[in-house]
Amino acid sequence: METKSIATRIQNSGLFRTQGLIGGKWVDAYDGKTIKVNNPATGEIIAEVPYMGKRETNDAISSAYDAFNSWSKLTAAERSKYLREWYDLLMTHKEELAQLITLEQGKPLKDAMGEVTYGADFIEFFSEEAKRVYGDVIPATSSDRRLVVLKQPVGVVGAITPWNFPLAMITRKVGPALACGCTVVIKPSEFTPLTALAAAELALQAGIPQGVVNVVMGNAPDIGEALLSSTQVRKITFTGSTAVGKKLMAGAAGTVKKVSLELGGNAPCLVFDDADLDVAVKGTLAAKFRNSGQTCVCANRILVQEGIYEKFADAFLKAVQNLQVGDGFTEGVVQGPLINEAAVKKVESFVQDAISKGAKVLLGGKRHSLGLTFYEPTVVSDVKNEMLLAKEEVFGPVAPLLQFKTEEEAIRIANDTNAGLAAYIFTNNVQRTWRVSEALEYGLVGVNEGLISTEVAPFGGVKQSGLGREGSKYGIDEYLELKYVCFGDMNRK
Ligand code: SIN
Secondary structure, three states, X not given: OOHHHHHHHHHHOOOOOOOEEEOOEEEOOOOOOEEEEEOOOOOOEEEEEEOEOHHHHHXXXXXXXXXXXXXXXXXXXXXXXXHHHHHHHHHHOHHHHHHXXXXXXXOOHHHHHHHHHHHHHHHHHHHHHHHHOOOEEEOOOOOOOEEEEEEEEOOEEEEEOOOOOOOHHXXXXXXXXXXXXXXXXXXXXXXXXXXXXXXXXXXXXXXXXXXXXXXXXXOHHHHHHHHHHOOOEEEEXXXXXXHHHHXXXXXXXXXXXXXXXXXXXXXXXXXXXXXOHHHHHHHHHHHHHHHHHOOOOOEEEEEEEOOOHHHHHHHHHHHHHOOOEOOOOOOOOOEOOOOOHHHHHHHHHHHHHHHHOOOEEEEOOOEOOOOOOOEOOEEEEOOOOOOHHHHOOOOOOEEEXXXXXXXXXXXXXXXXXXXXXXXXXXOOOHHXXXXXXXXXXXXXXXXXXXXXXXXXXXXXXXXXXEEOOEOHHHHHHHHEEEEEEEEOOOOOO
């Protein structure tokens, strides 16, 4: 399908929004500047969106601040109904949203459909969770007192989201924020703003009052600075690179804001001799090649025990050979392009570094003949800890194989990193599953499973992979403040 005809179809649905959303109004950048959004699979320009900065962000913050007053005072049940309506609309427009995701991000349409469901599920889950924000009564220390703990929304939230999940990383933040009474200023990635704008349009259609959801995009440093320096913004939630996360954390110190950070990973995938080969290959393939390797939880280092190494490498290679690369709108394609040229250059430099240090390319290892930002699904063996491929997140379709001898060695290698987001283990030994899961310094562990993200479980990392958890019953706490209220003089008649 052609970019233009897909864009026209989405335009006809009313979801093709190309302006920012401030206080319920669709607006251009105040100086008229725009930024182009392109389809990474074809290089075609899909749209131009406003290149906004400080002034627009400050207005979006003011709108969110004003809206907080009334939105936070609604009952939980009222907010829940709005969110449920938004969920229903997201699901009604699943196909158009998925097409937008494929168009601007490049992932295969089937995966994009999966992302819409995943993303909408956060809204549904938090529409339910809205009604379960309980406080506490503490046994008092004297008979004339009553001690109560209230949970209240933090206030205006700045949500800075990445391009790899243009919808789900927004709903995972905005769902819990809105559920407990916060209002938001969203800054989606400049590469994928159209999905965010379509989701915001549906929030308006769901009746969510003006100013509760605002979207600005464009000059990332200026927008970030405006969000960080505002005393009206009480929380920053971010998904993206560790480097940017550190800057945001430092920047938030000036106004002592809460921060939730979901940062980079360096996921180890441990395949033990006693693993079921088919399960291990299927799980590793899913953990490595989801979204062309462009997720923070993608397996980054595949550590295989020496006894199963040859068999695993053979079977894995065959499976990777079958991955069809192409435009995400083409039937059967499971690997789309990388997001941009910089992403391809990074992958190339990591592979070159590994080759120069003695690694062997078993499959791929170069740009795909389709050109643009397509890269061949790649398997590299003889990878060592000191190579970039093992030390840093490659964020691309490259599977580095490393060999280990013992469980202790595997755990030591797996934990020898500053990252700590996701890890995977494949083994049929029940005791080992517990032992290794407990020993891994990671926020998420998949046991005999390569796809573990869900709205009902807590998502987040340890060490430099981040702070806080998203999704699940724990995710809403990130948007709440505890207030202790002491009632005195209670025995007076
Ligand atoms: C991410 O890559 O940041 C999110 C991946 C997921 O939700 O599974």
